[in-house]
Amino acid sequence: MSGNEALPPGTQQIDAAAAGRQRRRLALAEQPPWLHQEVARRMLERLPVIKLQPTQVLQRRPSLGGGDAGLRQQYPQAVQQWWEPDDAIRQHWQQRLRRGFMQSMLERLRGGAAPALVAQAATGSAQLLWSNMELHGESDKPGVIREWHDALAVDGFLMFSCFGPDSFIELRPIYAQHGWGQPTPEWVDMHDLGDMLVHAGFADPVMDQEHLRLTWETPQALLADLRALGGNASVLRWPALRSRAWHARLLTALESLRGPDGRLGLSVELVYGHAFKPLPRVKVAAQTEVSLEQMRAMIRGPGKH
Numbered sequence: 207m208s209g210n211e212a213l214p215p216g217t218q219q220i221d222a223a224a225a226g227r228q229r230r231r232l233a234l235a236e237q238p239p240w241l242h243q244e245v246a247r248r249m250l251e252r253l254p255v256i257k258l259q260p261t262q263v264l265q266r267r268p269s270l271g272g273g274d275a276g277l278r279q280q281y282p283q284a285v286q287q288w289w290e291p292d293d294a295i296r297q298h299w300q301q302r303l304r305r306g307f308m309q310s311m312l313e314r315l316r317g318g319a320a321p322a323l324v325a326q327a328a329t330g331s332a333q334l335l336w337s338n339m340e341l342h343g344e345s346d347k348p349g350v351i352r353e354w355h356d357a358l359a360v361d362g363f364l365m366f367s368c369f370g371p372d373s374f375i376e377l378r379p380i381y382a383q384h385g386w387g388q389p390t391p392e393w394v395d396m397h398d399l400g401d402m403l404v405h406a407g408f409a410d411p412v413m414d415q416e417h418l419r420l421t422w423e424t425p426q427a428l429l430a431d432l433r434a435l436g437g438n439a440s441v442l443r444w445p446a447l448r449s450r451a452w453h454a455r456l457l458t459a460l461e462s463l464r465g466p467d468g469r470l471g472l473s474v475e476l477v478y479g480h481a482f483k484p485l486p487r488v489k490v491a492a493q494t495e496v497s498l499e500q501m502r503a504m505i506r507g508p509g510k511h
């Protein structure tokens with residue numbers, strides 16, 4: 207496709223190769239990013255509004271999320287499955303699990319079985335699909351949302367979180383002033399994400415947002431935390447390597463972020479969403495094609511998996 211204008215919102219702003227490198231780097235860490243763990247805690251607090259008790263919980267890109275222990279505690283009888291599409295990350299976690307990297311955690315959870323790792327989720331297999339801080343780093347967001355929908359059983363529900371467009375917005379004028387390219391992708395607004403959910407076949411999407419202000423004592427600490435969260439995967443970032451002189455200029459420029467409290471501050475917008483997968487709707491036409499899976503789901507009816 208030659209023109210970005212033909213692409214869906216949020217599709218053209220992520221460098222897929224750069225985002226993949228960042229995910230693989232984060233997967234090597236012993237813990238998910240600290241902010242992701244905090245977001246997982248806030249997502250877990252929202253689970254009680256969902257009355258359905260899933261028998262299978264599917265975590266998408268779990269090395270990013272930090273919600274595994276909480277999901278096990280919330281749904282102790284559910285089968286836990288990790289969906290990791292990246293071959294290198296999946297192999298890395300398979301090795302960790304084999305050598306008992308998670309044994310102490312599992313013992314604290316009363317001997318829960320190690321999660322099954324899959325490259326692709328089975329169609330209609332999960333009652334809960336959990337995606338924490340994944341979607342903003344995906345280059346094809348509509349495609350990922352369709353994959354979520356396919357993996358859920360009828361009446362299953364999705365819970366996800368991601369960065370919103372106001373995240374780290376204070377960096378943009380600094381970078382624009384110095385001609386340094388774009389410091390972050392143009393992340394997608396929650397209303398556009400809601401539209402993508404409906405277009406993919408989800409029902410009753412509920413979108414919410416939350417704004418945080420993060421502060422640091424030094425520019426060096428700020429940059430270290432941003433790297434720990436992943437990094438800049440914008441297709442509009444500066445394309446060349448940076449020098450030590452540029453790094454020194456960046457540290458100086460970041461001093462403009464100091465607020466009245468004397469600390470450097472950045473805004474973070476968190477977007478939360480949940481939605482249900484309804485019975486498939488068959489369009490009435492002179493000739494209608496229905497997949498075998500759709501026909502079975504319609505015969506079974508709601509709540510019968």
